[in-house]
Amino acid sequence: MNLQEALSLLKQEGYKYTQKREDILTFFTKEDGYRTAGDLLTFMSEKYDGLSFDTIYRNLHLFRELNILESTDLNGEKHFRLACGHDEHHHHFICQTCGKTKAINTCPMNFIQQDFPGYTIENHKFEIYGQCPSCH
Template sequence: MNVQKAITILKDKGFKYTTKREDLLSLFAKNNGYLTARQVLETLKPDYPGLSFDTIYRNLYLFEELDILETTELNGEKMFRLSCGTNEHHHHFICLDCGKTVALHACPMPSIEAKEHLDKFEITGHKFEIYGKCNHCIEHPVSS
């Protein structure tokens, strides 16, 4: 997904275009990973001094509803990233330090379904993520 496609989705669904929304989407487009609402607010606040958490959350949840953003939860905090924009089934590796993601095209569900006797259940979805540290964060650890 890119910013223009996201804006088109917004407009097609009847939502208003604003430069603030475009800047928010651009922030996600520049990052190959998950961001928290706090990170979004801290990054956009210098350009939008009156920006509030309410505005950030309202837009993040709207973008999630429109499938512009994907979400995960790490350490009890919801995190957001620009949707991969592909209909191909896949999962992600997520760096716990920087939030960078890498698409994983293998899916463990077929083997899990077979081994765990789930044939008598209706599976409506699943989510599979692998967590760790990317090469950059391993080579350049951030001191606390």
């Protein structure tokens, strides 16, 4: 997903365009990987004096709800990134040092599902954590 797609989706879903929202989305289009609300607040504070964590979190969760952002928990803290835009089902390797991601194109559920006869699996999430070559 790119900035224009994200802004269009926001408008399409009936949400107001603001410069702050565009700046938040711009931050994520420039970052390669998962980032925290604190990272975003540091970036936004340069332009918006007195910006609160409430405003940051409210927008992050809205964008997550609209599938503009993806989220994961790393070291007990929620991290966000721009939705990668893959049309096909996939998972990610996530670097625990820098937050960069790499798509995993094989789904482990293809192998695990046989262990759940009679169960209805409605959703799943699979992530691998480690260090990317740059951080290793």
